[in-house]
Structures are given as structure tokens and as C-alpha cells.
Amino acid sequence: MSTSRVDRPLGRGRGIPEATVARLPLYHRSLMGFADRxxxxxxxxxxxxxxxxxxxxxxxxxxxxxxxxxxGVGYDVDYLVYQVARELGLTQDWPVVIVGVGNLGHALANYGGFTSRGFRIAALVDSDPARTGELVNGLAVQSLGRLEEIIDEADVSIAVVATPASAAQEVCDRLVAAGVTSILNFAPVPLQVPSGVDVRKVDLASELQILAFHELRKQMSSLAALPQLAAHPARPGHPAHPALAPRSEATG
Amino acid sequence: MSTSRVDRPLGRGRGIPEATVARLPLYHRSLMGFADRxxxxxxxxxxxxxxxxxxxxxxxxxxxxxxxxxxGVGYDVDYLVYQVARELGLTQDWPVVIVGVGNLGHALANYGGFTSRGFRIAALVDSDPARTGELVNGLAVQSLGRLEEIIDEADVSIAVVATPASAAQEVCDRLVAAGVTSILNFAPVPLQVPSGVDVRKVDLASELQILAFHELRKQMSSLAALPQLAAHPARPGHPAHPALAPRSEATG
DNA sequence: AAGTGTGAATTGATTCACAGCC
DNA sequence: GGCTGTGAATCAATTCACACTT
Known part of the structure; x- marks a missing residue:
């Protein structure tokens, strides 16, 4: 979800719905599969x-x-691959900076899926001086102090934030100030950005929690099938409730 | 996005919209922040x-x-935390199996955000015999051969697939056959599952591509501001296309 | 006065179903 | 005959705006 938006209509019949945009990478990948075969x-x-x-x-x-x-025929695979790639901006090479080289940053730096699809890791940056100089996937980790320089020199407009939550907003502010206009955020905090900057977030813990929500319903509904039903099991360890309980339903 | 759905309305005023469910973890996290302060x-x-x-x-x-x-007042933080947590199933402890202990699996195993929120890594599994026995975050990697046993013994219903694309569907099939009903998929392929099983996917390369899409528009519209405008780059009506980036389907 | 809870309006996404073209 | 492209219909999510409660 883009936290901040780009431009609304952008005119000329070219207003592609966001839901469609989010699926184009999927189509591109599938098409490449067909092409390879x-x-x-x-x-x-x-x-x-x-x-x-x-x-x-x-x-x-x-x-x-x-x-x-x-x-009556279908789509020409090569032609469609090209059109989708063009639409996605994959015909050019995007330099990306990854900030935060912990477990996740490491994994991302080593992740082939990025580099093979039009993205090039321009730099790895970490605030921990003990880590600067460390080689990850053939790239030396650089000091956070050099962030602005790096962005400027490599003409970076897309960055990945893989820092702890506590550092994410400050890093984000510096990225934006230095000219970055697209951010992929792995830190579990909503980043505040000025309009014109896009943020997408990947929230690993939330994904599991969403699954757990549905899982709970599945388990409840399979239990509910038993004769012994819907016992509201007395909740131990209630947080102190304020006045509650009244089902203030009704009204309208 | 759930690839396969659980149950539609589930009756009695308790049909929470999917978009709402997806935000509950966010609210939960924010509420915890307020509570801590x-x-x-x-x-x-x-x-x-x-x-x-x-x-x-x-x-x-x-x-x-x-x-x-x-x-006229607002929400009681503790009470609301509790209600949201209950709704999300966070009052119980969910054992999770991670399949694939490459870069990403490693990162996930070490990621604190999972374990601190109602999830417990029950096992790490990898197909590479060279990796079995390796300790990751205090847990020994186990052989893929033991997958069914592990799921059964630990009563696992939620699994994370962090394998290469090529192995993902087969692993998924085995997970489902062994009783897993919720899967978080990091492999860049759409998993086929029977109805009753939920899949959520995290597609890192796609996220960057979506950003690139918007980035391209931003750059085009700032160029369009120059007098030299809207050069329609001659759209030939025929498949005159360079075959694009060679490789595909990188692994994780 | 402050702030929730919710119908109504709006906007967006998905699905249907078929006319039109190969 | 087969399959795309797309209006129309449906379904879902968001936003508005205000009655109602404390």
C-alpha cells in the first residue's frame, strides 16, 4: 500500500489501477516462465x-x-513480456540502497530475486561501525554517515529500510532529504513521508498474525461441530476491565 | 491475499472484513506502544x-x-489491546515450522518479531543434508524427511515456506497432507492448495517492481515538464522487442 | 465539548456475459 | 470455434457526516 501517493490520474488513458499494478510483476514472472520453455x-x-x-x-x-x-488466438509471449516489462520500468536498471545489514538486510543482499530483475544493489549501509567494511555478496558495507553521498553519487531513488524499528523513521527522513522517492520498508513502524514519496511495507509479523486469525476461526468452527459447544472459557489473567459487558447494540 | 478461503460469513455479526483483519496487527502493535508508555x-x-x-x-x-x-473519551488501551489480541488469536502460542533455511530462512529464524508475538518456531527444516544439525538461533536444522513427523508431533498448523521456487509446490503439498492449514509463502510461485487452506505470500521482488512502476511515472512526469515534451517513442505495431533479461526464477 | 459508532454515499475492484474479431 | 476486450452488474472498502453518549 502506498502510504503517500504519486499523482492521481496522470491523464491520458494511462491510469492503471493500483490492484492491477500489483499483479503485473506476477504476470511478468509467469510470462518469463513460458518464454523460457x-x-x-x-x-x-x-x-x-x-x-x-x-x-x-x-x-x-x-x-x-x-x-x-x-x-481467437491469445497473447504473443515475447511481445507481452516486453510490454509488461516496459510498463513496470524493468527495461532500465534501478540502483537500490539497503539500509540495515542485520539478518534481514543480509538475506536481502544475497537474495537473487532482486538483482535478476532490473534492480542492482548500489550500496549496503549500516550504522554499526563494527560492520562497515564487511563483505556481503561481494559488496562492502558502508557507514551510515555516507548515506547522502552514496545516494547522490549513485543517483539512487529506491531504498530498502531493514533497520530496527527505532531507527527507521530517522533513516527514512535522511533518505527522503537526500532524494529517495520510493521506499520498501521492513521495519514494523509506519513511516511518515512527504507527498510524492511512495512507501511499501513488508510486515512479516503481521502476515503471520493474519494467518493466525483465520486459523483460529478454523479451529473454533471444527470444535463447534462437537456437541460440547461454545463454552466461554473463563479468561484467566484479564487485564483490569473498565466498565464493559453492556452489549450496546441496537440503535440506528 | 488468501489464495484459498476459509469460510465466508461465519455467521453472527462476526464477519470481519478481510481488509480490517489485515490492519488489526497494526493496531495491536500501536496499542502495545501506548501501553508501554x-x-x-x-x-x-x-x-x-x-x-x-x-x-x-x-x-x-x-x-x-x-x-x-x-x-467522548476514547478507548481504554489495556482493554482494547486485549480485545484485539483475542480476535487475532494472540492469546495462544502458535508453533510454526520454517521450511528452507537459506538466507531468508535464516533471517526469519533470527527475526525477533515472530517469537515475541505469539509465535514459536517449532522447527527449522531443510532439504540439504549438509545443513541438518546446524544451529540457527539455538535450534537445530532438521531433515526434510522428518517433516510429517515434526508437524504431527508439535501439532503445527502454520508453516513458512522459504525454499527456492522449484521446491515450493512439493513442500506445500507435503505440508498440507500433514495437516498444515496456513502457509506463509516467500517463494515466488503461486502455491496451489485445497480449499480450507490459507496462503499468504510475501513477494520481495514484486514489491520493488511495484515501486519501480510508480518511480518511472514520477520520472516521466518530471521530464514531461520540460518544453521538449511527450515524445511518443514510436510504438511500432509489431512485436519488435528485445528479448529481455535472460535469467528468471531466482531462489531465496 | 469531545469523540465514538454507524448509516449513507462514494470510490474501487472483481466478476459476469457477450459482442466483435481472428 | 475460440478467445480477447469491455461495458454492465456486483461486491468490497473507504470516506463522509452526524446522531448519540458521556
Missing amino acids: GVATVSSEELAAAAGVNSAKLRKDLSHLGSYGTR | GVATVSSEELAAAAGVNSAKLRKDLSHLGSYGTR
Whole structure:
């Protein structure tokens, strides 16, 4: 979710819905798979299956880019790969700075998926002097003090924040001040940014919690199937409740 | 996004919208922050600001859980923490298995955010015999062969897939067959699961690509501001395309 | 006076279903 | 005959605005 937005309509028939944008990388990846296997043409049905969406959605999504298919035939794989890649800005090479070289930063620096898809790690930066100079995936970790210099020299506009929560906002402020306008945030805090800067967050703990929410319902509903039902098990260790309990339902 | 869904309405006023569920962890975290700082009561405005959403949305979200606030006053922090935690299933301890102990699996195993929030890493599993026995965050990596045993013994229902793309579906099938019903997938492939199993995916490369998409528009629109404008870069009606980036499907 | 809770309005995303083209 | 592209219909999420409570 972009915390801050870019530009609203951006005019000329080119207003691609955010939900569609979020799926383009998926389509691109699936298309590359077909291309690697030498497939020349795919139908919306086939491509949709590979990407894990339904075909109506896929067709609607692609229709926002233009009419790149052939009725009765399908899509030319190479042509569509190119169009999607162009739309995503993958035809150019984006230098990315990763700030925070802890466990996660390490993993990201070593992650092949980034570098193989139009992104190049321009620098790794960490505040811990003990870490500067350390080689990670062939790149030396640099001091946080050099952040602005690095961004300027490498003309970086996309950064990854993989610092602890406590440092994230300050790092973010410096990134933005230095000219970064897109941030991928792994720190579990909502970053405040001025308008014109995009932030996307990856919140690992939240993802598990969302799964746990559904898991709980599944387990409750399978228990509810037993005759012995819905016992409200007295909650031990209540936090001190204020006055509550009144189901203040009703009204309208 | 749940690839497969659980149960639709689940009856009695308890059908919490998916978008709301996805924000509950955020609220929970923000509330914990207030609690830690000794704040007793928060308004929707304050809590919303801390969570990075607007207050109308927050109030609507909370209204799906029940009427836990006090008009004219706000929300009791401890009470609301408890209610949100209960809704999320955080009052219990969820054993989690991580499959794939590469860079990412390592990072996840060491990531404090999981263990500190109701999740316990029950086991680390990897297919590489060279890695079994290795200690990661105090836990010995186990052989993939033991997967079913582990899941059964520890009564695991939530698993994390951090394998290369090529292994993900097979691992997923085994997880599901062994009784896992919630999967957090880091591999860049859409997992096929039977209905009743939830999958959420974290797609690192896609996140960067989505940022790049918006970044490209920003850069184009700032160029468009120059007198020399909107050069329509001759769109040939035919597949005149460079085959793009060679490699694909990198691993984690 | 302050601030929640919620109907109503709006905006956005998905799905349907079929006309049009190959 | 097969399959895309897209209006229309549906469904979901967000925002508005205010009645109601303390």
C-alpha cells in the first residue's frame, strides 16, 4: 500500500489501477516462465492459471495496458513480456540502497530475486561501525554517515529500510532529504513521508498474525461441530476491565 | 491475499472484513506502544495516527469487533489491546515450522518479531543434508524427511515456506497432507492448495517492481515538464522487442 | 465539548456475459 | 470455434457526516 501517493490520474488513458499494478510483476514472472520453455503464445486462461488468478481478472488487467492480444488466438509471449516489462520500468536498471545489514538486510543482499530483475544493489549501509567494511555478496558495507553521498553519487531513488524499528523513521527522513522517492520498508513502524514519496511495507509479523486469525476461526468452527459447544472459557489473567459487558447494540 | 478461503460469513455479526483483519496487527502493535508508555486511554485520532491510517477507517474497523470505546473519551488501551489480541488469536502460542533455511530462512529464524508475538518456531527444516544439525538461533536444522513427523508431533498448523521456487509446490503439498492449514509463502510461485487452506505470500521482488512502476511515472512526469515534451517513442505495431533479461526464477 | 459508532454515499475492484474479431 | 476486450452488474472498502453518549 502506498502510504503517500504519486499523482492521481496522470491523464491520458494511462491510469492503471493500483490492484492491477500489483499483479503485473506476477504476470511478468509467469510470462518469463513460458518464454523460457519456448512457448510462443498463451491464452488468458493459461497465463492466469500460471499466475494464480482468474482469467477475467487477467484480461481486464492487461486491457489497461493496451490491446496486446489477438482474438481467437491469445497473447504473443515475447511481445507481452516486453510490454509488461516496459510498463513496470524493468527495461532500465534501478540502483537500490539497503539500509540495515542485520539478518534481514543480509538475506536481502544475497537474495537473487532482486538483482535478476532490473534492480542492482548500489550500496549496503549500516550504522554499526563494527560492520562497515564487511563483505556481503561481494559488496562492502558502508557507514551510515555516507548515506547522502552514496545516494547522490549513485543517483539512487529506491531504498530498502531493514533497520530496527527505532531507527527507521530517522533513516527514512535522511533518505527522503537526500532524494529517495520510493521506499520498501521492513521495519514494523509506519513511516511518515512527504507527498510524492511512495512507501511499501513488508510486515512479516503481521502476515503471520493474519494467518493466525483465520486459523483460529478454523479451529473454533471444527470444535463447534462437537456437541460440547461454545463454552466461554473463563479468561484467566484479564487485564483490569473498565466498565464493559453492556452489549450496546441496537440503535440506528 | 488468501489464495484459498476459509469460510465466508461465519455467521453472527462476526464477519470481519478481510481488509480490517489485515490492519488489526497494526493496531495491536500501536496499542502495545501506548501501553508501554503508560498511556491509559487513546482517541481514535491518536491511535490512527500511530498506526498510519485515518481515524474514520480505524473506528469502522474497531466497530467490527464490538463497541469497545467510550463516547467522548476514547478507548481504554489495556482493554482494547486485549480485545484485539483475542480476535487475532494472540492469546495462544502458535508453533510454526520454517521450511528452507537459506538466507531468508535464516533471517526469519533470527527475526525477533515472530517469537515475541505469539509465535514459536517449532522447527527449522531443510532439504540439504549438509545443513541438518546446524544451529540457527539455538535450534537445530532438521531433515526434510522428518517433516510429517515434526508437524504431527508439535501439532503445527502454520508453516513458512522459504525454499527456492522449484521446491515450493512439493513442500506445500507435503505440508498440507500433514495437516498444515496456513502457509506463509516467500517463494515466488503461486502455491496451489485445497480449499480450507490459507496462503499468504510475501513477494520481495514484486514489491520493488511495484515501486519501480510508480518511480518511472514520477520520472516521466518530471521530464514531461520540460518544453521538449511527450515524445511518443514510436510504438511500432509489431512485436519488435528485445528479448529481455535472460535469467528468471531466482531462489531465496 | 469531545469523540465514538454507524448509516449513507462514494470510490474501487472483481466478476459476469457477450459482442466483435481472428 | 475460440478467445480477447469491455461495458454492465456486483461486491468490497473507504470516506463522509452526524446522531448519540458521556
